[in-house]
Amino acid sequence: MQSLDALNRYAIPEHLFFRFGPGGQIFADIRNRSASASVFLQGAHLTAFQPRSQYDPLIWLSEKSRFAVGKSIRGGIPVCWPWFGPHPDNPQLPAHGFARTHLWIVSESSSSDTSTRIILTLEPNEETRTQWPHETPVSLEIVVSETLEMHLTTHNAGSESVVLGEALHTYFLVGDIQSVYLEGLDGCDYLDKTAGFARQHQEGKLTFTGETDRIYVNSPSDCVIHDPRMHRRIRISKKQADSTVVWTPWADKAAAMGDYTPEGWRQMLCVESANAAENTLQLSSGQTHTLSVCYSAEPL
Structure with missing residues (x-):
């Protein structure tokens, strides 16, 4: 774990600083002329992003989120x-891997008046090797400006190929799902996970009237959330991410989870840029792969 003193070598006056947050956990806060953001160092987990041009954040965070070690x-x-x-x-291992619950470094x-960049890394260690016996260091580059860019880079430093699944599980703030x-x-x-992973075909735009949990395969194009209540479109542009996961839990499932407020599920929609299911990657020895996403808001 990096101490605050050690982290302060990466602090940038007026643009990037580090602090203790809920549960005594360390966060990086970013401020510039274009936007603001916060990153939880456990999991390299971005918890907030709001362009100065937007009255509301783009990213949703539950008011009942628990900031605890390893959770x-x-x-x-x-x-x-x-x-x-x-x-x-091994179904005993955590869903979605271990990266989101481990401390990144x-x-x-770097920063200018309008753009701030931070890179976090997760190197293989004794604990991660018990779940993933491969030498695959990973880094996440976050660039905060009028848009939010994220670049997730995996390098296979081992001698054998590995099968890799990944996603940026983004929760967007919406007016009403x-x-x-x-x-x-x-x-x-x-x-369609709600139908036993039956394979189905999308025709036209996607609307929401109940629990939705889908992996769209071979879907590299931009996705756009149209939100009439917030008078905006959120555009998700991705590269080297061939899957798109769309998820909303709806009322009953959200209530059973315990970390939603009663109406919190109405204000969120997950549109995840991923390589999953049949788009899982085969990463050869020495190969590097970068999943890149850019999020932006446009007026309706």
Whole structure:
């Protein structure tokens, strides 16, 4: 764990500083002329992003999120890595991998008046090797400006190829889930978790009337959330991410989870940029892969 003194070498006056937050956990706070953001160092988990041009944040975080050592939090942008969903061979291992509950190390930072960049890394260690016996260091570059860029880079430093699943599990703030719709997935096949992972086909825009949990495969195009109540579109542009996961729990499932307020599920929609299911990656020895996403807001 990096101490605050050690982290302060990466602090940038007026733009980037480090602090203790809930549960005594360390956060990085970013401020510049374009936007503000916060990053929880456990999990390299972005918990807030708001462009100065927007009255409301783009990213949703539950008011009942628990910030505890080794526990995931509800909202923000969890990093699902090095597998997505249940482990393919061992159901006792945590869903979505271990990256989101391990402490990452700050390795680089830079800033201008309008853009601030921070890089966090997770190196293989004794604890991670008990779940993932591969030499695959991973880094997350976060660039905060009028847009939010995230670049998740995995390097296979081992001698054998590995099968890798990953996602940036992004929770977006919306006015009301029942009034928004999502474009960009027309014509794509998806695996529907609510129907036993049955393969189905999307036609037209996606609207929401109940629990939705889908992996859209072979879906590299931009997705756009249309939100009439917040008078904006949120655009999700991605590279080297061939899957799109769309999730909303709806009322009953959210109530059973325990870290939602009673109506919190109405104000969120997850649109996740991923490589999952049949788009899982085969990373050869020496190969590096970067999943990149850019989030932006546009007026309706």
